[in-house]
Structures are given as structure tokens and as C-alpha cells.
Amino acid sequence: MARKLRVQYPGAIYHVTSRGDGREGICRTDRDRKLFLATLGEACAKTDWQVHAWCLMGNQFHLVVETPKPNLVEGMKWFMGAYTIQYNRRHKRWGNLFSGRYKALFVDGSSKSYLKTVCDYVHLNPARAGLLGPRQELSSYPWSSYGEYLQAPRSRYRWLRVDRLFRAWDIPSDSAAGRREFERRMEARRAAEDGEQFKPVLRGWCFGGKAFRQELLRRMRGRVGTGHLGREIPDTAKAERIVREEFRRAGWSEKDLGRHRKGDPKKVRIALRLRNETTVTLAWISQRLRMGVPMHVAHLLYWRGRDKKRG
Known part of the structure; x- marks a missing residue:
């Protein structure tokens, strides 16, 4: 069966997920997790990606990534391949680490609500998966960008972009007061969550409005130039x-x-x-x-x- 074609265009936003092969863990130690993030940083430097949210869990990862250039395919190929090689070398193993192709959900960036929802989904994942107790704060989970949002800019990864999510939450500035307000609202959302709002993130191929979906379908039919890529074209x-x-x-x-x-x-x-x-x-x-x-x-x-x- 032929692989599904990837649609790429400048400024596209994706929710990217992948699991370990056979549901195997993709990180065994904190050193592996740091290696994963270092490799992601290298990928961002090579591709100019902007990451809005990330979460690294036992056998899967989640990224909300914006691509100023149409280069998700080649960037993910390099990123996952480079991490797999280093991980296999460290643990004296061989073969695939990830299960097949990654999943990439299109996110409508024209409305702040869609980006906000998908980033909240990623940041709430540890609580939803039972990795945090009911009295543990979201910020106590160390392998997520949520904790980075609560830090001063100088303490964050350079490739993490926080301004769009803050604006989506109607937080005017990346200040100490703004970060405290963000934390308060996220904890309130966690307490009120029933999962209904996140169902569209878990299903389908596109998360956005009707016009956004129609535009993507047009691109898939090849009616808007080279945005529709059926093969991997390097930068x-x-x-x-x-x-x-x-x-x-x-x-x-x-x-x-x-x-x-x-x-x-x-x-x-x-x-x-x-x-x-x-x-x-x-x-x-x-x-x-x-x-x-x-x-x-x-x-x-x-x-x-x-x-x-x-x-």
C-alpha cells in the first residue's frame, strides 16, 4: 500500500506524535531524555522550526511544531533517525526504535483556539496518563514544555516559542505575573477537564475550521503549486x-x-x-x-x- 502523502507549506503547524516500536519505551534514563531534547534542538537549528509545546513520555512523544519553511518531512526524518542511532549506540541495540511513521495532525493557526487546545492537550498529558498524583502540580512533571513556560526566558530552550500560546490565553506579556496567571489557569483547566474538547485532537487528520480544511484538501489535490509534496525534498x-x-x-x-x-x-x-x-x-x-x-x-x-x- 502506498504511503499517505505529506502536505507541507510555509507556516504550517502540526501536532506530531510517535510511539516506540511494539510500544517499547523510547527513553530508558534521564540521560536518554536529555539526548532526545538535545537532538530536537539540533533539528530546530537545521530547519528553523518553532516548537510551541512538547511532552516526552514513557513510550511516546508529542510536539506542536510550526514550520516557517515547508520541511516537516526532512526534519522529522533527520530528527528521528539521529536520535535512534544515538539511542541504539548507547544501549547496544539495533533496529527501529519508533513504530512506523509519525502521525502529524494539521492545526489551524488562523484562530487562537485551535493552537491553544492542542498545546493544552500536550501539557495535560502527564496528568491524564496518571503520571501525576491528584495533589501534584502540573509543573512537577519535568519532561514537558509546561514547566518551561513558567520560567524566565533566559532559562528556556531557545527553540521553544511561548508568545502565541500566551496570547491564546489572553495573557498580554511573558512576565512573572503573566506566567503565574498561566499556571493558575492551567491548573483550573486540569481540574475541570472531561476530555470532550480534546476528542478532535485524537481523531482525524486536521484540527481547524471549515475554510482551513478546504484549503488543505485543495493542496492535496495539487491545485496550489508545490505545497503538496509526495516525496522528500531536502532544504x-x-x-x-x-x-x-x-x-x-x-x-x-x-x-x-x-x-x-x-x-x-x-x-x-x-x-x-x-x-x-x-x-x-x-x-x-x-x-x-x-x-x-x-x-x-x-x-x-x-x-x-x-x-x-x-x-
């Missing part, structure tokens, strides 16, 4: 900008690529920057920089990394 625009910058730095032109050997240190430097700052593949890098096969590039980057550690 080549950013990668090409980096290549041009490095060419100027090296005093090279396109013709110089063929004049220098595949493992030229300047090519390796460009390749390393592309891997660190974008989601383009080794195959794209090897072809673009004329560095031979992707495995050769992987070896060059591996030894470059080892040399840096020794230095």
Missing part, C-alpha cells in the same frame, strides 16, 4: 547558500570543484557545515561537492570529528 536553498558562502571564503568558483581532490580539506569543511546546519543527505553533499560516493563523505566526516576531539 537545498539553505544548503546552496552555505556552499556559496564557503566558496567565497575559499576563493573558489564552481569550476574549482573538479580541480580539487575528493577529500580536499576545504571540501570536508563545507561538508561538515552542511551536515551541522542543514538536513541535506550525504548523497546530496557528495554529488554537489564532487566528493565521490556518500560512504566516502561519511568516512571523511568521521575522521574529521575524531581529529577535533583529539585536538
Whole structure:
């Protein structure tokens, strides 16, 4: 059976979820959880994602992510793949960590109520799952962005964006008073929750108004340009900008690529920057920089990394 196509467009907001393969845990220790968040931070740096909410639980994760560029597919591929490789290496295991493809629910960003509801759903997950006792505050669960919302900006992850959810709650500023009011309202919502408002988040493919749904269906039918992607297309625009910058730095032109050997240190430097700052593949890098096969590039980057550690 063919996979469902992913619709991507600038400014899209998604509620992304994934579970462990066979309902296996995706984190065994706090060190794994910190690794997960560090890898998410790397993914955000590569893709320019803005995360509005996140929650890491025993065998699943939840993200509410906004994509200024149409790059959810390549970003999630890199993020989940990079975390799986590191997790497997740490625990001496192999194979899939996550169960199939992640689920991505479209969220209507034109109305504050939809974003508010889906972020509240994510933040209330630990209480709903019984991970908190009735007398424990929501903020006592450490692996959720909810606690970050209650901290001063300097203490948060740089990739967490709080302003849109605060506005959705009619909280005018990210101040100490505003954060206390947010906490008070969330605890009140927790006490009053009956689950009815969250049912649309759990079902279907789209959470929004009628006009939003119709626009998405139009995109799926291919009537609005390249927003409808049926294959994974890397973020080549950013990668090409980096290549041009490095060419100027090296005093090279396109013709110089063929004049220098595949493992030229300047090519390796460009390749390393592309891997660190974008989601383009080794195959794209090897072809673009004329560095031979992707495995050769992987070896060059591996030894470059080892040399840096020794230095």
C-alpha cells in the first residue's frame, strides 16, 4: 500500500506524535531524555522550526511544531533517525526504535483556539496518563514544555516559542505575573477537564475550521503549486547558500570543484557545515561537492570529528 502523502507549506503547524516500536519505551534514563531534547534542538537549528509545546513520555512523544519553511518531512526524518542511532549506540541495540511513521495532525493557526487546545492537550498529558498524583502540580512533571513556560526566558530552550500560546490565553506579556496567571489557569483547566474538547485532537487528520480544511484538501489535490509534496525534498536553498558562502571564503568558483581532490580539506569543511546546519543527505553533499560516493563523505566526516576531539 502506498504511503499517505505529506502536505507541507510555509507556516504550517502540526501536532506530531510517535510511539516506540511494539510500544517499547523510547527513553530508558534521564540521560536518554536529555539526548532526545538535545537532538530536537539540533533539528530546530537545521530547519528553523518553532516548537510551541512538547511532552516526552514513557513510550511516546508529542510536539506542536510550526514550520516557517515547508520541511516537516526532512526534519522529522533527520530528527528521528539521529536520535535512534544515538539511542541504539548507547544501549547496544539495533533496529527501529519508533513504530512506523509519525502521525502529524494539521492545526489551524488562523484562530487562537485551535493552537491553544492542542498545546493544552500536550501539557495535560502527564496528568491524564496518571503520571501525576491528584495533589501534584502540573509543573512537577519535568519532561514537558509546561514547566518551561513558567520560567524566565533566559532559562528556556531557545527553540521553544511561548508568545502565541500566551496570547491564546489572553495573557498580554511573558512576565512573572503573566506566567503565574498561566499556571493558575492551567491548573483550573486540569481540574475541570472531561476530555470532550480534546476528542478532535485524537481523531482525524486536521484540527481547524471549515475554510482551513478546504484549503488543505485543495493542496492535496495539487491545485496550489508545490505545497503538496509526495516525496522528500531536502532544504537545498539553505544548503546552496552555505556552499556559496564557503566558496567565497575559499576563493573558489564552481569550476574549482573538479580541480580539487575528493577529500580536499576545504571540501570536508563545507561538508561538515552542511551536515551541522542543514538536513541535506550525504548523497546530496557528495554529488554537489564532487566528493565521490556518500560512504566516502561519511568516512571523511568521521575522521574529521575524531581529529577535533583529539585536538
